[in-house]
Amino acid sequence: MLAQQKQQIVALFQAALAPIVAGTDLAPNVVLERPRDPSHGDIACNIAMQLAKQLKTNPRELATRLVAALQAEPGAQGLIESADIAGPGFINLRVAAAAKQAVVRDVLEQGEAFGSAGAASGHHAIIEFVSANPTGPLHVGHGRQAALGDALSSLFESQGIEVTREFYYNDAGVQIATLATSVQARARGFKPGEAEWPESAYNGDYIADIAADFLAKKTVSASDGAPATASGDVEDIESIRRFAVTYLRNEQDQDLQAFGVKFDNYYLESSLYADGKVETAVQALVDAGKTYEEGGALWLKTTDYGDDKDRVMRKSDGTYTYFVPDVAYHIQKFRRGFDQAINIQGSDHHGTIARVRAGLQAVNIGIPQGYPDYVLHKMVTVMKNGEEVKISKRAGSYVTVRDLIEWSGNGDVTRGRDAVRFFLISRKADTEFVFDVDVALATNDENPVYYVQYAHARICSALANWGGDVATLAKVDLSPLTESHESQLLAKLAAYPEMLQRAQAELGPHQVAFYLRELAGELHSYYFAHKWLLDDSEALKLARLALAAATRQVLRNGLALIGVSAPDKM
Numbered sequence: 001m002l003a004q005q006k007q008q009i010v011a012l013f014q015a016a017l018a019p020i021v022a023g024t025d026l027a028p029n030v031v032l033e034r035p036r037d038p039s040h041g042d043i044a045c046n047i048a049m050q051l052a053k054q055l056k057t058n059p060r061e062l063a064t065r066l067v068a069a070l071q072a073e074p075g076a077q078g079l080i081e082s083a084d085i086a087g088p089g090f091i092n093l094r095v096a097a098a099a100k101q102a103v104v105r106d107v108l109e110q111g112e113a114f115g116s117a118g119a120a121s122g123h124h125a126i127i128e129f130v131s132a133n134p135t136g137p138l139h140v141g142h143g144r145q146a147a148l149g150d151a152l153s154s155l156f157e158s159q160g161i162e163v164t165r166e167f168y169y170n171d172a173g174v175q176i177a178t179l180a181t182s183v184q185a186r187a188r189g190f191k192p193g194e195a196e197w198p199e200s201a202y203n204g205d206y207i208a209d210i211a212a213d214f215l216a217k218k219t220v221s222a223s224d225g226a227p228a229t230a231s232g233d234v235e236d237i238e239s240i241r242r243f244a245v246t247y248l249r250n251e252q253d254q255d256l257q258a259f260g261v262k263f264d265n266y267y268l269e270s271s272l273y274a275d276g277k278v279e280t281a282v283q284a285l286v287d288a289g290k291t292y293e294e295g296g297a298l299w300l301k302t303t304d305y306g307d308d309k310d311r312v313m314r315k316s317d318g319t320y321t322y323f324v325p326d327v328a329y330h331i332q333k334f335r336r337g338f339d340q341a342i343n344i345q346g347s348d349h350h351g352t353i354a355r356v357r358a359g360l361q362a363v364n365i366g367i368p369q370g371y372p373d374y375v376l377h378k379m380v381t382v383m384k385n386g387e388e389v390k391i392s393k394r395a396g397s398y399v400t401v402r403d404l405i406e407w408s409g410n411g412d413v414t415r416g417r418d419a420v421r422f423f424l425i426s427r428k429a430d431t432e433f434v435f436d437v438d439v440a441l442a443t444n445d446e447n448p449v450y451y452v453q454y455a456h457a458r459i460c461s462a463l464a465n466w467g468g469d470v471a472t473l474a475k476v477d478l479s480p481l482t483e484s485h486e487s488q489l490l491a492k493l494a495a496y497p498e499m500l501q502r503a504q505a506e507l508g509p510h511q512v513a514f515y516l517r518e519l520a521g522e523l524h525s526y527y528f529a530h531k532w533l534l535d536d537s538e539a540l541k542l543a544r545l546a547l548a549a550a551t552r553q554v555l556r557n558g559l560a561l562i563g564v565s566a567p568d569k570m
Contacts, residue, residue, distance in 0.1 A: 005079065005099055006032055006043075012076055013047060016069035020062070026054060041084065041092035042100075042491075048089040059089030067091060100487065101478035103494040107550035108474035115497045115557055117160035124162045126333055127153045129344035130256070131168040134248040135179045136204060138255040140380045140435070141346055143401040146261045147424035148377060149344045151509035151562040158561060159504045164338070167263045168329065171245055172270045178202065179248075180241035186211035187234045210247050214240060222249035224266045255401050260417055260563055272328050278320060281328035281363065282313060290362035305358035323352045327359035334360075334367050341372035342507065347430070350376060375507050377429040384437040408440040416440075418564045422449035425562055426513040443570075445524075448517055452555065453567055455520035459552040460568040462532055466545055473546040480543040485526040489547060492522050496554050500561075509562065516558045523551050 013030040021028060028047055035044045048063035055062065067083045070076055081096040107114045129149025132142050153163045170176075182201035190196040192203040201207075213220070214230040220243065221227040228246035231239040256262070272278050282298070285291050290301050296316035303310050313324050333341045343349075353374055360367045382389045382399045384407060389399055401420070408423075409416020419440040426448060427433045445451045463470060481490065496515065503511035530536075532544050556566040 005095070005102075008075060008079060009043065009093070012070050012073050012080070013045065013066070015073055015075075016066050017047070017051075019069070020055070020065065021051070024055070026051065035092060040086065041082075042095045043093040045091045045093070046089070048091060052089065060085060063089040063091050097482060098479065100490045100494070101481050103490055104478055104481075104546050104550040105474055107493060107553050108546065111553060112557060112560075114553065115500050116158045119160050120162070121160040123160075123340065124164075124338050125156050125340040125342065126164045126166055126336070126338040127156070127342045127344070128166045128168055130252075130261075131170065131345070132252060133170045133175050134245045134252065135175050136202060136248065137206060137400040137402065138252055139398040139400055140382060140404055141377070142255075143259065143404060143420060144377050144380055144424045144429075144433070145344050145346075146256065146259055146401070147421045147563070148375060148429055148509055150261050151421075151425050151512065152342065152344070152375070152504075152507060154561045154563070155500060155504040155509055155512070158500050161340075161504075164265055165263045166265045166267055168267045168269065169249065170269050172273060172325075176241060176245060179244050180237055182207050183210050183214060183240050183244045184234060184237060187215055187240070206248075206251070210244050213247065214243050220247045220250050222246050222266075223253045223263075225249065258402055258405055258413060258417065259420070267329070269325055269329070272325050272332075277328045277332060278325050281331055281359070282320075282324065284331075284363045284365075285313070285327075285359065288362055288364055300355070300359060300362065302355055302358040305354070305361050307354045307358055311355050311358075323355040323359065326352060326356045327363075330356060330360055330372055331363060331365070331367075334365070334371065342375060343372050344375045344377065344429075347376045347378050349374070373507065375429050378432045380424070381432070381434045382437065383434055386438070389437075404435065404437075407437045410441060414565055418453070419447075419449050421563045422452070422513060425509050428508065428510050448513070449564060450570070451524075452516045452520040452559065453565070454570050455523045456552055456555045456559070456566045457568060457570040458527060459523070459548045459555075462548055463545065463552070466541075468545075470549050473542065473549050476542040476546050477539060478543050478546060480537075480540040481547055483530075485522070485529050486544075486547060489519075489522045489526055489551060492519050493550055493554055496558070512558055512562050516555065519551065519555060519558070523548075523555075 009032060010030045014028070017028050017030075028051060030045065030047050033044050035041055048066055049059045052059035052062050063085045067085060071080065071083060078096055079099050081094040083094075084092045086092055127149055129145045129152075130138070130142050131145075132138055138146075149165065153165050156163045178198075178200050179202060181198055185196065185198055185201055186207050188196075192201070215232055215234075217230045217232040219227050219229040225246060228243045230243045233239065282291075285300060286298075290304065291313065292299050292301070297312045298314035299310045300313045301310055311323070312321050314320055330341060356372075357370065360371060361369065382404065404420050405413060405416035407416070408419040420435075423435055423440060424433070439447055440449075441447075443450055481487075492515075496519075499511060499515050503509060530544070532541070532548065536544060559566045
């Protein structure tokens with residue numbers, strides 16, 4: 001059922017309730033639900049059971065009065081087909097066929113806008129995702145973040161929320177120093193396994209590539225930074241560090257380009273130190289009386305905000321712990337005007353949530369509790385040829401995003417990208433996921449992205465065989481659409497806008513993938529049951545083509561939202 005129709009029915013209930021609750025201080029909240037058993041109707045409401053005790057009346061008697069008053073309302077005509085009372089006072093409604101069929105016209109008229117909020121909400125959200133250390137190629141975990149973050153950003157935009165996609169580069173700290181010494185060792189001619197090779201060094205082939213280009217004094221550049229030209233001097237560790245970081249940022253840019261993900265902004269952790277924002281944040285916490293010194297370290301009173309123990313901010317050697325720059329970074333997010341901040345990170349970041357939020361509350365500048373929100377994802381296991389794949393020769397210790405795209409498309413970048421994107425959001429983020437490359441390559445209903453895309457292509461083929469003007473289908477008579485498969489498909493189409501709202505509110509882009517699989521399933525079942533165009537009368541043929549065209553549009557809209565193509569042919 002469409003949102004406006006639900007609103008109309010809620011208004012009908014409110015009008016029917018008005019004389020019943022007159023003279024009381026009751027303000028009934030009418031909630032409509034879908035019955036678990038479709039045979040009970042299209043809508044269920046338990047408002048009579050909620051109010052009966054307060055009104056000192058029998059719930060079934062109250063339900064009877066409500067149904068009579070509701071059906072007498074002029075607005076119920078053409079919208080409510082029937083109303084029944086079940087059990088102790090449930091009210092079950094059946095929506096008129098014409099009202100259900102109206103979704104087809106809405107979809108065809110609104111096109112790409114169907115499901116979207118249609119107006120700006122005035123809210124500004126920043127969604128931070130991937131945020132990989134520039135110490136190597138993007139791995140599969142980063143790919144899951146990219147798929148989740150980009151889809152969630154599109155979900156927010158569909159609801160009228162202005163979104164900034166941000167990539168936070170952890171370009172400071174021990175890992176960057178390790179990267180520099182790894183490249184330096186390679187540049188000196190040492191290899192993994194040799195006695196001179198640093199124990200903590202990165203071992204992938206990409207380190208050798210960076211070292212070779214450094215010695216060749218090449219110039220590299222990243223998406224939003226100044227170019228870095230290598231000095232070629234193996235003793236110049238600062239030049240090695242700067243060149244290696246820029247080189248890998250460029251590599252990650254290429255990974256993201258292959259994945260079809262774009263960012264609005266890149267933020268460097270190093271800038272927080274260079275601009276004094278870390279020191280400013282620490283001083284604000286000290287000034288707020290939320291810190292103390294013990295054992296030569298500076299501690300934050302995170303227990304004041306529900307943490308199980310206080311946390312060290314500045315160690316005795318003067319360096320800051322991991323969460324301190326995160327606090328400074330999120331202060332900047334808030335001051336940049338983002339009323340909602342969402343971080344998509346691996347589940348290993350769980351321990352920092354309480355500390356970051358505690359720091360943001362402690363500075364006392366009006367940051368709301370629970371800021372930022374987190375979507376934490378679990379590991380991805382990659383299977384290929386029936387075996388788990390654990391390493392990539394190029395990366396040295398893990399499967400890269402580009403590996404997965406290449407394998408899943410068998411050389412076809414678009415096909416590989418579609419499979420990886422769809423698969424990586426097809427489960428709730430906090431569940432572990434097995435990515436089976438063999439399934440991604442399959443051309444049958446075991447492959448979910450193929451199954452959904454084939455539904456779209458099947459409709460394109462039917463419309464092409466018909467040969468008429470699809471735009472005219474928005475005006476055809478839809479009354480012949482009364483068969484059970486058609487009713488189920490109509491209901492599924494009508495559920496699309498509400499699904500988007502729920503997925504955005506719950507930070508759950510996996511719900512879009514679930515919905516698309518279910519919609520494709522309804523479409524395939526409908527097609528096999530009726531083989532459109534073969535024996536249909538002209539009126540029924542046009543009505544079914546209109547329903548098919550509307551389904552194609554919703555499939556296309558949903559696939560676009562998660563960054564997956566909608567091919568006309570398969």
